[in-house]
Amino acid sequence: MKPVNEQLLQTEADWFMKIAWNLALQCEDKPEHMKELYTMCSKLLTLGVQDENSKGRQMTCLLMSAAACLQVARTSGDNELRRTFLEDCLQCVSSCRQLSIKLNDHSIGNGESKKKETDILLLLYEFEARVHLKDSGVEAVLEKALTVSGSDMKTFETLAAIALEPPTHNRSVAVRVLRVAIRKHLQATTPDINKCSKLFHSLIQLCLSGGGNQDLAGKEEAWNYYGEVLDLVNKADKGVYPEMEIVWLMTKAWNCGINFYSHSRYSDAEKWCGLSMRMLKYLDTFKDNYQDHMSNVYADILAKVSPAETPGAAIMA
Template structure:
């Protein structure tokens, strides 16, 4: 470590060259001198030596590395990143003369690895990330590659958490790229004998979990969350299918489908079709996993069956899928379907671009029957369900109603009166709405000269008046 003495001998060797001479050995001498100057903290002289080395051998990765070291020590991030990029390009296309300096095939990756280490030691996060990116592209050894990618993901996550705005989105996309590349390399590693099955499983588990955690971390960005969940699922396919992995797979696919459905609600028609079709693919894969998972334990309270049904119904109804009615036939046969599920189905059946009034009415009627079967009827929930059922049964804008339609609607009003008479909990605004709707139906009958029906419906409306509370005087 006698740097001054070394410099004396290097200078002596340089003196044998004529000024302006270009020679690879001279470049090597200048790089060695630069290294000594760096150890002696003589940065200006080190930069002069490196500049001379670049002049003598501009395409040498060693010269770029010397430039890089000085830039890092001077905390010149832009210059350090530029040097890493140039090193990366030289790794891709090695100099045709470097074989004279006995450069083996690992030299480039070794220098990039050292560059990342130097950056980390000097707390140059951005520079370290760039070095690790190039390193990951060129490493052939799987263990080294996955170690580099893990470090890269941790560094980028730390950077993302301190950011906001456009840069943050770009860096989240970078993490998706890293994980996608890791998945590709794990898939390719099955042909490598040195990388054992246990090693593959271990690496797949790590990346599966990190992808899952990133999905949860970025739940405020639905599209990114979906992509991380799907990557977590893909990594889990390299893991043994135990119960924990199956649950993670099921959840990942359910979340991905949910995001596609949510995005589809605000998408253009062509985008919506693509998103809904993709959601169905996720749901089909999820069903297959769920069928296996149910044999591993008691999932009586698990909502997966309900979610699968609702998600599939929404996707197929909005795609105008002809198999939708077959799906619903199995639903009507279920003995333990919940009221809330039926009400959601009814709502989805009429949510644009879907329009299935018959399915909507059938779901609401089933829900109303379940409300009636309760020992104590929940008047608020009952009133909301009945309100929706009357609206779908007596749609506004029609010039006339069939007698059977009117009779069906009349029965619903009678149902309402029956419940209102048995409880004080029926919402007063709903009673007012029922009264007004019955009265208006009667007035409409009068305008088309159906006087008997008009009298009946107006009379029905008056029966609700007696059940109004504070609003009664305003309508008497």
């Protein structure tokens, strides 16, 4: 039997925890208050018996607190406040992981599905916090995502969206995550072509976002992804790859070519406009809107290319 003082302490802690929890639920529009209340709930739970149920409830409180920290960081215009809450989020994630390890050590096959969901949430929260802090540890989180049980294509789509969010916009991480998400989709028994097209859109947009005639590395990277898109379009049933996405890809390639043309780089212009012409043949509804104009301009470009440069060789095979 527990001593009276210990039992009274637990009873009081439970009562205050319930009050704090209910107050937190009412603070949807006040994430700063919500964070403090959920943190308080977690601390109050440590005053009671530390069994699996108690640790599980502590983890829930810490998850909610971490989410509230991110909510503050997303909306605050105060850089110092944002940094404080992002660092608090990482602390909540770390504490939650420690509890998860303890729970996992004392359970045998119970709640495996819930554990996977928790691991993914913690990974997403940590990734977002580190991206916005411009923390080099974001690469380690990405490596963890590649190995953690339960991470799927949706996980990597979410990671990519986080990496692309302004003002942080981590290009190298976003490119890597998008590539993984595409690979995950293509490895599925029935790939979701529509989602793949959107991921390729984001990936190619990133590569070409440097702008100007100088970003040759980005253009070459985009060129390789165009090859993957064409391969996917060829393998998919006719009309499955969204036509508007093909129009967008065709237009981006064409504009790259015209940019080179305006700088008298005719071989590069032929390469990119030739790629655009290849995209044109996959159009249905919009083909007539572009064909005559593009064919005429492409003929002019071919006329400018030196015979020694073998015009057709630059077009992606």
